[in-house]
Amino acid sequence: MGGDIEVIAMAEMVTAQGASQGAGQPEATKRDFLKLTTTAFAAVGVGAIVWPFIASMNPARDVLALASTELDLSPIAVGQSVTVMWRGKPVFVRHRTPEQIAAARAVPLSELKDPATDESRAPRPEWLVMIGVCTHLGCVPLGQKPTDPTGDFNGWFCPCHGSHYDTSGRIRRGPAPSNLEIPPYSFMSPTQIRIG
Amino acid sequence: MAIGLHDSPFKNPVIRWVDQRLPVFTMMQKEYGTFPTPRNFNYFWNFGALAMINLLIMIATGVFLSMHYTAHTAYAFDSVERIMRDVNYGWLIRYVHMNGASMFFIVVYIHIWRGLYYGSYKAPRELLWMLGVVIFLLMMATAFMGYVLPWGQMSFWGATVITNLFSAIPLVGHDIVIWLWGGFSVDNPTLNRFFSLHYLLPFVIVGVVFLHVAALHITGSNNPLGIEPKGPQDTLPFHPYYTIKDSVGMVAYFAVFAFLVFFMPNYLGHPDNYIPANPLSTPAHIVPEWYFLPFYAILRAVPDKLGGVVLMFGSIAILFVLPWLDTSKVRSMRFRPIARIFLLLWTINFFVLMWVGAKPAEGHYVLIAQIATVIYFAYFLVVLPALGRLEKPLPLPESIARAVLGPNATLGGGPVPGAVAAKPMDKA
Ligand code: HEM
Ligand code: FES
Numbered sequence: 038m039g040g041d042i043e044v045i046a047m048a049e050m051v052t053a054q055g056a057s058q059g060a061g062q063p064e065a066t067k068r069d070f071l072k073l074t075t076t077a078f079a080a081v082g083v084g085a086i087v088w089p090f091i092a093s094m095n096p097a098r099d100v101l102a103l104a105s106t107e108l109d110l111s112p113i114a115v116g117q118s119v120t121v122m123w124r125g126k127p128v129f130v131r132h133r134t135p136e137q138i139a140a141a142r143a144v145p146l147s148e149l150k151d152p153a154t155d156e157s158r159a160p161r162p163e164w165l166v167m168i169g170v171c172t173h174l175g176c177v178p179l180g181q182k183p184t185d186p187t188g189d190f191n192g193w194f195c196p197c198h199g200s201h202y203d204t205s206g207r208i209r210r211g212p213a214p215s216n217l218e219i220p221p222y223s224f225m226s227p228t229q230i231r232i233g
Numbered sequence: 234m235a236i237g238l239h240d241s242p243f244k245n246p247v248i249r250w251v252d253q254r255l256p257v258f259t260m261m262q263k264e265y266g267t268f269p270t271p272r273n274f275n276y277f278w279n280f281g282a283l284a285m286i287n288l289l290i291m292i293a294t295g296v297f298l299s300m301h302y303t304a305h306t307a308y309a310f311d312s313v314e315r316i317m318r319d320v321n322y323g324w325l326i327r328y329v330h331m332n333g334a335s336m337f338f339i340v341v342y343i344h345i346w347r348g349l350y351y352g353s354y355k356a357p358r359e360l361l362w363m364l365g366v367v368i369f370l371l372m373m374a375t376a377f378m379g380y381v382l383p384w385g386q387m388s389f390w391g392a393t394v395i396t397n398l399f400s401a402i403p404l405v406g407h408d409i410v411i412w413l414w415g416g417f418s419v420d421n422p423t424l425n426r427f428f429s430l431h432y433l434l435p436f437v438i439v440g441v442v443f444l445h446v447a448a449l450h451i452t453g454s455n456n457p458l459g460i461e462p463k464g465p466q467d468t469l470p471f472h473p474y475y476t477i478k479d480s481v482g483m484v485a486y487f488a489v490f491a492f493l494v495f496f497m498p499n500y501l502g503h504p505d506n507y508i509p510a511n512p513l514s515t516p517a518h519i520v521p522e523w524y525f526l527p528f529y530a531i532l533r534a535v536p537d538k539l540g541g542v543v544l545m546f547g548s549i550a551i552l553f554v555l556p557w558l559d560t561s562k563v564r565s566m567r568f569r570p571i572a573r574i575f576l577l578l579w580t581i582n583f584f585v586l587m588w589v590g591a592k593p594a595e596g597h598y599v600l601i602a603q604i605a606t607v608i609y610f611a612y613f614l615v616v617l618p619a620l621g622r623l624e625k626p627l628p629l630p631e632s633i634a635r636a637v638l639g640p641n642a643t644l645g646g647g648p649v650p651g652a653v654a655a656k657p658m659d660k661a
Binding site: 091094197 | 426514538595
């Protein structure tokens with residue numbers, strides 16, 4: 038075919054050129070410099086064009102704007118838990134009993150896979166606020182309802198691959214690498230919190 | 234012939250006119266008509282053609298489903314139920330698509346196994362094999378994203394667990410997951426992009442299939458004996474011999490497919506996916522679709538998050554380097570008495586992984602998964618490299634024609650057993 042012959046002829050010209058250059062001057066040529074700079078500019082240009090597409094997949098402004106949820110704590114009795122949605126995820130809010138608090142605070146840090154004191158996780162000890170998403174692969178652990186299994190440490194239990202969390206939401210056994218995450222939140226009044 | 238025109242062998246003036254300017258008819262004739270194909274194929278060689286047909290079925294049904302499907306978390310589940318109940322023949326189109334995904338994996342698993350048994354991954358077909366692994370990966374991504382679209386409980390939680398795998402990547406893992414989601418959990422932006430990619434990827438697969446077949450037509454097909462054809466006496470023209478043989482397989486394939494669609498359309502699925510997605514409640518027991526179970530079992534066999542993810546991806550990535558792990562020069566397991574036994578054990582082990590992947594990850598199931606994971610990798614990393622040196626293969630036949638036609642087969646006549654052989658002799 039005509040096309041093929043042309044391509045081959047061109048390829049030969051190019052190699053012939055390269056060979057004559059290479060034979061004469063082994064050091065870098067002006068052409069090498071031009072090739073390098075052109076390629077570098079093209080790479081930067083491609084990067085600049087690709088970036089908006091990649092960035093477009095990150096959370097959009099409206100998604101970021103849905104960033105806070107408020108919750109009235111007054112109806113939550115001691116020992117009770119509620120689950121609220123924040124950024125599409127469940128947030129566990131538990132009004133802890135004195136026994137639960139004591140159990141959480143009695144654990145020595147050396148026994149923890151992801152060491153954190155209960156004081157750092159629950160500055161107001163009776164209120165524990167956590168993101169209810171297992172740090173393994175994202176299931177919602179059980180333990181919010183009175184009828185749920187609570188695992189070997191009387192806190193939460195993730196049925197997906199068997200992670201056990203204690204009354205402070207810290208990982209104690211199973212494949213999850215870290216404690217249940219604490220979202221940013223603040224007390225607007227003693228009975229009102231804002232998450233996010 | 235005018236300058237610049239292709240020298241077309243076709244007589245029909247319309248076909249000839251086109252062929253002179255764009256020789257697609259010449260190409261089809263060469264690649265699918267007279268293409269010399271080993272004369273000793275068995276039915277395992279049907280599965281490439283079946284996979285191609287299956288891909289076309291998925292695209293055809295998918296395009297029609299998309300006319301009725303709504304990619305929004307508030308409507309997706311209901312739009313699929315509407316397809317099932319209100320759209321004319323919607324139930325049929327959806328059940329064909331749903332079970333078509335399962336059929337696709339059945340066909341491709343057999344196709345891959347054929348390659349493992351007959352050594353089709355060995356030189357000179359390494360790149361052909363690697364392109365096949367790329368297709369397999371793309372299929373898995375496509376099926377995973379498709380399963381998210383109906384937005385049932387398994388859709389949502391499957392998507393959550395699988396996207397969270399990426400959070401195991403050190404340092405950037407968390408940012409990558411947010412980027413994949415387009416938010417802070419699997420939500421509407423995730424569903425939208427999954428639909429977009431689910432529509433796109435099958436067409437990427439078409440492109441890679443084209444490369445796969447192009448590479449095949451350079452090296453030619455392997456065959457059950459694993460020896461190269463030495464001349465025309467060893468081959469048959471693709472048409473009509475293998476177009477017919479493929480058609481026989483196709484009838485059987487459609488029978489199985491139709492049985493699934495019409496008699497047990499939900500057998501391979503999970504009932505929880507008929508419950509709308511609920512981000513606040515995880516089903517008691519998350520299981521992926523059956524075709525992912527062996528790899529899911531490997532993921533869960535490792536008690537460490539990153540380790541599990543690495544081994545799971547590694548179990549597929551290892552297929553890319555298989556051509557270099559198997560050091561034996563003999564392709565077909567027919568002539569490898571020891572390797573053959575190991576491959577059969579490996580195959581049983583694959584089904585063990587599939588079974589244990591559907592069980593809860595606790596107690597002795599974890600131990601079984603761990604042993605099976607070791608066996609899976611040992612076959613590639615220990616058995617195949619070692620056997621290439623230790624095993625004494627059986628003697629290879631002199632040629633395909635000798636092996637299939639008997640010792641008296643000669644090129645131009647002589648006693649040719651069976652009428653089948655007569656025709657190609659004429660042609661050759
Ligand atoms: C490699 C080829 C493909 C595979 C393996 C595949 C797989 C799947 C799977 C497993 C589902 C979930 C079925 C269910 O449980 O309901 C699905 C759904 C869907 N797919 Fe595909 N698909 C493929 C190609 C396509 C193409 C090319 C399109 C569009 C042109 C498409 C459009 C859809 C739509 C709209 C749905 C949602 C409706 C439903 O769930 O039934 N698919 N796909
Ligand atoms: S997601 Fe909770 S243990 Fe795996």
